[in-house]
Amino acid sequence: MTLTLTVNGATYEVDAEPETPLLWVLRDSIGLTGTKFGCGVAQCGVCTVHVDGEAVRSCALPLDSVVGTQITTIEGLSGDNSHPVQRAWIEHAVPQCGYCQSGQIMSAAALLRQTPDPTDDDIDAAMAGNLCRCGTYPRIRQAIRRAAELMEDA
Amino acid sequence: MTVMDTHISRRTLMRAMLGAGGGLALGFHIPGAAAAVVAPKPWTTPTEGVEINAWLTIDAAGKVTIRVPHTEQGQGALTSVSMMVAEELDVPWKSVQAVFADMNRHVNQGGEYIVTSTHGSQLVRMQHPHIMRAGASARERLKQAAAEAWGVDRSAVTARQGTLSAGNRSGSYAEFATAAAAVTLDREPGIKPPDQWWLLGTAVARLDVPVKVNGSAHYAIDTRLPGMVYAAVKSCPVPWGRLAGYDAGEARNRPGVVDVVEFRAVPGRTGPNHLQDGIAVVADSWYRARSALDLITVEWDFGTDGGVSDETQAAEARRLWEEPGQVSHEEGDDTLAMIAASARVVSAEYHRPYETHARMEPINATVSVTGERVDVWSPTQNQASALEIVADELGRDTRDVFVHTVFIGGAFGGNGGGNTAVTRQAAMLSRQLGRPVKVIWSREEDIAQDKQRPPHYTRLSAALGENGLPEAFFSRAVWFAYQGASSHGPATADYAIGTMPYRVPNRRHERHNPAAHIPTTTHRAPGANQNGFIIEQFVDEMALAGGWDPLEWRLEMTKGMEPWQRVLIKLKEVSGFTTDLPRGEGMGVAVVEDHGSYCGACATVTVSRGGELRIEKIVLVMNSGYIINPLNAAEQMEGAACWELSHALNGGLQLRDGQFANLNFDSYNLMRIDQMPAVECHFALSQDGWWGGVAEPGGPPVPPAVANAIFFATGKRARSTPISRHDLSWS
Numbered sequence: 001m002t003l004t005l006t007v008n009g010a011t012y013e014v015d016a017e018p019e020t021p022l023l024w025v026l027r028d029s030i031g032l033t034g035t036k037f038g039c040g041v042a043q044c045g046v047c048t049v050h051v052d053g054e055a056v057r058s059c060a061l062p063l064d065s066v067v068g069t070q071i072t073t074i075e076g077l078s079g080d081n082s083h084p085v086q087r088a089w090i091e092h093a094v095p096q097c098g099y100c101q102s103g104q105i106m107s108a109a110a111l112l113r114q115t116p117d118p119t120d121d122d123i124d125a126a127m128a129g130n131l132c133r134c135g136t137y138p139r140i141r142q143a144i145r146r147a148a149e150l151m152e153d154a
Numbered sequence: 155m156t157v158m159d160t161h162i163s164r165r166t167l168m169r170a171m172l173g174a175g176g177g178l179a180l181g182f183h184i185p186g187a188a189a190a191v192v193a194p195k196p197w198t199t200p201t202e203g204v205e206i207n208a209w210l211t212i213d214a215a216g217k218v219t220i221r222v223p224h225t226e227q228g229q230g231a232l233t234s235v236s237m238m239v240a241e242e243l244d245v246p247w248k249s250v251q252a253v254f255a256d257m258n259r260h261v262n263q264g265g266e267y268i269v270t271s272t273h274g275s276q277l278v279r280m281q282h283p284h285i286m287r288a289g290a291s292a293r294e295r296l297k298q299a300a301a302e303a304w305g306v307d308r309s310a311v312t313a314r315q316g317t318l319s320a321g322n323r324s325g326s327y328a329e330f331a332t333a334a335a336a337v338t339l340d341r342e343p344g345i346k347p348p349d350q351w352w353l354l355g356t357a358v359a360r361l362d363v364p365v366k367v368n369g370s371a372h373y374a375i376d377t378r379l380p381g382m383v384y385a386a387v388k389s390c391p392v393p394w395g396r397l398a399g400y401d402a403g404e405a406r407n408r409p410g411v412v413d414v415v416e417f418r419a420v421p422g423r424t425g426p427n428h429l430q431d432g433i434a435v436v437a438d439s440w441y442r443a444r445s446a447l448d449l450i451t452v453e454w455d456f457g458t459d460g461g462v463s464d465e466t467q468a469a470e471a472r473r474l475w476e477e478p479g480q481v482s483h484e485e486g487d488d489t490l491a492m493i494a495a496s497a498r499v500v501s502a503e504y505h506r507p508y509e510t511h512a513r514m515e516p517i518n519a520t521v522s523v524t525g526e527r528v529d530v531w532s533p534t535q536n537q538a539s540a541l542e543i544v545a546d547e548l549g550r551d552t553r554d555v556f557v558h559t560v561f562i563g564g565a566f567g568g569n570g571g572g573n574t575a576v577t578r579q580a581a582m583l584s585r586q587l588g589r590p591v592k593v594i595w596s597r598e599e600d601i602a603q604d605k606q607r608p609p610h611y612t613r614l615s616a617a618l619g620e621n622g623l624p625e626a627f628f629s630r631a632v633w634f635a636y637q638g639a640s641s642h643g644p645a646t647a648d649y650a651i652g653t654m655p656y657r658v659p660n661r662r663h664e665r666h667n668p669a670a671h672i673p674t675t676t677h678r679a680p681g682a683n684q685n686g687f688i689i690e691q692f693v694d695e696m697a698l699a700g701g702w703d704p705l706e707w708r709l710e711m712t713k714g715m716e717p718w719q720r721v722l723i724k725l726k727e728v729s730g731f732t733t734d735l736p737r738g739e740g741m742g743v744a745v746v747e748d749h750g751s752y753c754g755a756c757a758t759v760t761v762s763r764g765g766e767l768r769i770e771k772i773v774l775v776m777n778s779g780y781i782i783n784p785l786n787a788a789e790q791m792e793g794a795a796c797w798e799l800s801h802a803l804n805g806g807l808q809l810r811d812g813q814f815a816n817l818n819f820d821s822y823n824l825m826r827i828d829q830m831p832a833v834e835c836h837f838a839l840s841q842d843g844w845w846g847g848v849a850e851p852g853g854p855p856v857p858p859a860v861a862n863a864i865f866f867a868t869g870k871r872a873r874s875t876p877i878s879r880h881d882l883s884w885s
Contacts (some may be wrong), residue, residue, distance in 0.1 A: 024441035033376035034369015039597040043819035046860045074369035088368040097228030098366030099514040099563025123827035135563045135796025137830035
């Protein structure tokens with residue numbers, strides 16, 4: 001079955017079963033591998049993308065539910081690491097292995113769009129769906145606060 | 155001031171300290187734009203530039219490309235190796251780019267990188283001599299080339315920040331690179347002592363950060379090749395059980411399915427990377443392969459191992475606690491008789507369950523087998539070993555096998571071609587199907603087939619003397635390690651108990667190592683994490699029973715041991731540790747040696763009356779002898795602390811019917827951001843000629859410090875993990 005998707009502003013014709021999770025269409029069909037596979041059951045958040053600006057877990061999101069939406073992946077956040085969240089992530093040296101960070105960044109970007117000046121509790125609530133095995137959580141907290149400052153300055 | 159002209163003194167290093175906010179207390183800056191980079195595609199070795207030796211090239215514009223033979227799994231290898239080479243070569247940091255070294259060349263040309271495995275917190279502490287020598291040798295050859303051109307002695311030439319000079323003559327490294335490549339030195343140079351470092355010891359931002367914030371970093375799982383197909387696999391959930399039969403009729407008819415293939419264990423090949431019985435479904439997308447695999451009904455023969463569970467192991471441990479074990483360490487007179495005769499005895503029983511690695515990148519490998527060559531992408535901690543495994547599986551010459559080093563989505567001692575069968579699976583499938591194959595293990599398969607951290611059951615007792623300090627100390631540990639796992643044996647079982655520093659005049663440590671069918675291997679800070687939790691809580695039990703303050707007890711019992719005293723004195727100074735807190739609040743301390751480094755922790759917790767635990771803060775003090783990058787060292791300490799807190803608070807694999815029951819993150823719970831305390835990292839470095847590791851030692855003291863703090867807050871002692879299963883309520 002052929003479905004039409006809009007990802008990072010571009011249109012793709014995809015031939016896949018309608019129940020196929022968006023993650024595998026992004027990675028295997030379209031070739032956008034910045035969005036990662038971690039658990040397949042929406043528990044770790046490494047597959048987080050934006051659908052119409054909301055952070056969602058693409059590993060558990062059927063393809064036919066996102067037709068007609070605007071999908072943004074980590075590759076579409078900025079072309080040059082200039083998004084405030086990316087700048088803050090670099091400034092605070094957040095990534096270690098880096099595998100979860102696409103998802104962390106997408107969750108953080110969605111949080112800051114809705115809550116420009118998040119409290120610690122806001123950060124914990126918004127980011128608790130994103131696992132990190134390297135233990136970068138303290139730096140994620142610092143970087144989100146920094147990104148909020150950068151967005152305010154802009 | 156930039157990092158390039160930062161000269162760090164011994165005194166400055168001693169004060170090196172990172173605050174809770176991650177800000178540097180030292181007066182140097184983290185370099186921004188004017189810094190080294192990772193090459194645009196570090197997984198493809200660039201060809202431009204003149205090769206001075208296997209480790210580096212210099213191009214006409216002066217760019218220095220440093221080839222890193224280790225893997226980057228988040229511990230900072232690209233940055234650390236580049237810093238060590240650049241330190242000796244003496245080039246501006248901004249002119250450096252890092253790439254992964256060519257493993258085919260290493261394996262087939264005499265192992266010129268000496269060590270490629272990346273494990274055991276070894277890279278800096280153990281490999282720095284030969285890595286720095288590579289940079290020093292290149293520098294001296296550049297000086298020799300200039301000396302010959304200028305008709306002066308090499309001793310008259312200086313090499314600094316990419317420029318060679320003698321008297322009024324000077325030239326760039328690039329100008330002399332070709333001549334230097336042909337120079338043979340009479341004698342290879344030594345390496346700089348720490349007091350001459352200009353780059354090492356400064357806070358340098360990791361080179362791999364920018365490519366890890368935009369999705370461009372290439373991990374093995376991201377490999378895509380023309381004509382590639384995808385495989386989902388399921389091996390017997392009871393390790394080394396047999397495939398008795400299966401029905402794949404429905405799976406074969408699913409759209410996109412290419413083939414269903416059996417894996418069979420090969421008699422006599424029972425190592426950690428050998429094939430076990432299982433089934434693979436190959437399809438044109440991984441989701442289609444995985445969906446079809448779920449439709450296959452399989453009959454397994456579990457054998458007698460199908461009856462093993464947590465309960466049977468616990469019963470076995472209790473039985474073995476009553477029998478003498480193998481003595482791993484003994485000092486003084488008859489410890490057991492002294493304890494039996496004492497009127498002041500402290501005793502306790504501790505338990506840690508199986509834990510798994512669960513690195514965020516599930517285990518995977520991509521292999522392309524053709525008549526001419528074999529190409530391999532595998533998230534292994536030793537790329538050279540992956541190359542040899544593939545050559546072995548296919549019966550190919552190692553010269554035909556090319557392993558492409560890419561980023562690894564975490565490893566933590568458990569990874570890749572050398573530790574799982576995935577690389578052999580992909581090689582076998584690609585040969586059989588005649589096209590490139592990417593094998594990805596589902597998260598359930600990743601946990602079920604991982605090589606796990608073994609469980610511990612430990613009974614301890616001590617007899618206290620007149621002064622409240624222990625006169626005799628006894629432990630008997632039961633450790634269920636896999637019978638064939640030579641790399642994870644008795645030495646690890648005893649780590650931090652057999653090697654504990656405390657001066658007890660009479661000590662006896664015994665172990666039982668019963669064979670178990672669950673394969674085990676190293677796990678970040680193997681042994682020290684399990685035993686640190688046990689020994690450092692029991693220390694508090696002994697100290698309190700003897701009327702001692704826990705921190706003063708540790709200071710007293712390590713008197714004269716400089717590396718330990720340095721950590722404990724600093725911990726006392728920076729932590730504000732006190733036992734005088736209201737009910738519901740607590741502070742706890744612990745100190746453990748791991749991978750040659752000494753790390754102390756102080757935890758501050760609050761526990762509500764209802765038993766809700768909140769860890770407010772962790773203060774860490776590390777003595778690793780030296781550090782080459784305080785920024786990365788602090789990142790590793792934070793990470794190691796989170797790693798082991800994750801298992802101590804949550805974690806815990808559940809063994810039932812010979813297999814694990816909790817195979818994904820909805821049931822194997824790991825620490826999330828809302829559980830993570832602030833971590834404050836301090837260094838107390840001996841700088842006395844010895845080097846310790848940095849990536850692992852930050853973990854082991856943290857859970858016992860938390861558990862000790864919980865005791866002060868609640869009066870309850872959590873002698874097993876996960877702590878979340880303990881009722882911590884108080885009134």
